Amino acid sequence: TQHLLTRVAADTELGAFLAVDADAALAQARAADARRAQGQAGPLTGVPVAHKDIFVTRGLPSTAGSKMLAGYASPFDATVVQRLADAGTVTLGKLNCDEFAMGSANENSAYGPARNPWDRTRVPGGSSGGSAAAVAARLVPGATGTDTGGSIRQPASFTGVTGIKPTYGVCSRYGMIAFASSLDQAGPLARSAEDCALLLSAMSGFDPRDATSAERPPQDFHAQMLAPREGATAARPLAGLRIGLPTEFFPAALAADVAGAVRVALAELEKLGATLVDVSLPRTELSIPVYYIIAPAEASSNLSRFDGVRFGHRAAQYDDLVDMYRKTRAEGFGPEVKRRIMIGTYVLSHGYYDAYYLQAQKLRRMIADDFQACFAQCDLIAGPVAPTVAWSLGDQGDDPVKAYLADIFTLPASLAGLPGMSVPAGFGAGGLPVGLQLIGNYFQEGALLHAAHAFQ
Numbered sequence: 462t463q464h465l466l467t468r469v470a471a472d473t474e475l476g477a478f479l480a481v482d483a484d485a486a487l488a489q490a491r492a493a494d495a496r497r498a499q500g501q502a503g504p505l506t507g508v509p510v511a512h513k514d515i516f517v518t519r520g521l522p523s524t525a526g527s528k529m530l531a532g533y534a535s536p537f538d539a540t541v542v543q544r545l546a547d548a549g550t551v552t553l554g555k556l557n558c559d560e561f562a563m564g565s566a567n568e569n570s571a572y573g574p575a576r577n578p579w580d581r582t583r584v585p586g587g588s589s590g591g592s593a594a595a596v597a598a599r600l601v602p603g604a605t606g607t608d609t610g611g612s613i614r615q616p617a618s619f620t621g622v623t624g625i626k627p628t629y630g631v632c633s634r635y636g637m638i639a640f641a642s643s644l645d646q647a648g649p650l651a652r653s654a655e656d657c658a659l660l661l662s663a664m665s666g667f668d669p670r671d672a673t674s675a676e677r678p679p680q681d682f683h684a685q686m687l688a689p690r691e692g693a694t695a696a697r698p699l700a701g702l703r704i705g706l707p708t709e710f711f712p713a714a715l716a717a718d719v720a721g722a723v724r725v726a727l728a729e730l731e732k733l734g735a736t737l738v739d740v741s742l743p744r745t746e747l748s749i750p751v752y753y754i755i756a757p758a759e760a761s762s763n764l765s766r767f768d769g770v771r772f773g774h775r776a777a778q779y780d781d782l783v784d785m786y787r788k789t790r791a792e793g794f795g796p797e798v799k800r801r802i803m804i805g806t807y808v809l810s811h812g813y814y815d816a817y818y819l820q821a822q823k824l825r826r827m828i829a830d831d832f833q834a835c836f837a838q839c840d841l842i843a844g845p846v847a848p849t850v851a852w853s854l855g856d857q858g859d860d861p862v863k864a865y866l867a868d869i870f871t872l873p874a875s876l877a878g879l880p881g882m883s884v885p886a887g888f889g890a891g892g893l894p895v896g897l898q899l900i901g902n903y904f905q906e907g908a909l910l911h912a913a914h915a916f917q
């Protein structure tokens with residue numbers, strides 16, 4: 462813990478951390494040492510972690526990357542944070558992210574960008590950019606992230622770390638500052654599938670405080686990851702595993718370096734015993750408009766709570782109550798958040814609801830059904846995480862649609878609520894990391910982690 466605190470303090474240029482409490486971390490580390498001395502240590506006892514600043518934490522600021530929550534102090538810990546602490550982890554601090562998790566580059570943070578440790582002129586991806594940068598720079602062995610439309614998988618891919626978004630409902634959303642509630646899921650980013658399995662086992666599980674939490678017994682993802690497949694041998698641990706390749710995940714426009722690295726990874730999976738089968742997700746392209754209607758719709762509703770009365774920022778000067786709301790929100794929210802509130806309010810409004818929101822919901826169901834048709838032919842789905850390697854800071858400047866289009870390969874699994882993961886596959890242009898995406902059927906996290914572990 463001391464070693465990492467020193468490294469974190471020395472590397473502020475990376476922009477990964479928004480808050481650090483060294484004294485609290487060292488106290489937790491001492492308590493972990495004491496438990497270890499008493500023979501009460503588990504696999505995560507004393508392991509330093511840090512949390513995406515979208516999780517509320519007692520004793521550390523919780524900003525969601527927004528000016529709106531500057532100075533906000535939560536009276537409680539998010540369930541995910543609490544459960545990792547119960548497992549003995551040491552919290553180093555809070556990690557940078559896009560404002561309210563809206564973004565793909567960590568450039569929408571009100572507290573400045575995080576940088577990609579492989580090339581500091583590049584973005585680390587987003588919205589869990591601080592989490593990915595911190596793990597990739599070896600400032601912390603594991604971190605929490607959240608994924609609404611790709612925000613664990615894409616930054617993991619851009620920084621060469623492993624990240625998993627479990628099935629919707631596996632991790633509690635209690636204390637996770639809401640972006641789009643029907644999509645938001647927590648998950649870990651770490652160096653390996655094995656580390657992710659340990660972290661996910663601790664983070665996950667039924668929580669009566671989240672009405673959408675999946676009611677199932679606690680899972681040992683690490684044991685599931687290690688469990689050999691039937692018919693597997695040491696040389697062919699993935700024997701019998703059918704991996705589906707959706708045609709739509711390999712379009713002609715896919716960057717050649719990304720396509721190349723993914724193909725090499727797929728050949729490696731074949732060597733490990735897997736068979737590759739062609740499948741189709743015909744509505745892949747539609748997942749972009751569908752997501753960018755549903756996510757802003759839910760965000761516009763969720764963000765209505767930031768009214769200057771209950772949380773965080775309040776305008777210093779105003780004439781009356783409405784003026785206070787108006788000024789508070791104008792000052793507190795950044796441009797991307799405002800854009801989404803306007804889109805969301807529009808698509809939910811009378812006269813447009815049927816044309817946009819309802820249509821999007823119908824398509825969302827069809828996208829989920831398309832996956833089930835695939836899973837009749839294969840056990841896992843594989844493809845790229847993102848169409849390119851990490852881009853340069855400032856590259857997408859004033860074109861939000863450019864960033865939205867780059868979410869094409871992560872949005873389908875999010876809309877369907879399926880588990881997805883990013884595993885380092887190799888390197889593309891400029892020596893920048895490329896991730897392989899693996900998608901499983903509902904609650905198949907164990908199968909994802911098993912395949913990723915065999916590959917690593």
Ligand code: GLN
Pocket residue numbers: 562563564565587588607608609610611612613640756868
């Ligand atoms: N890039 C997507 C967005 O901006 C996904 C973000 C996320 O998963 N939190 O909404």
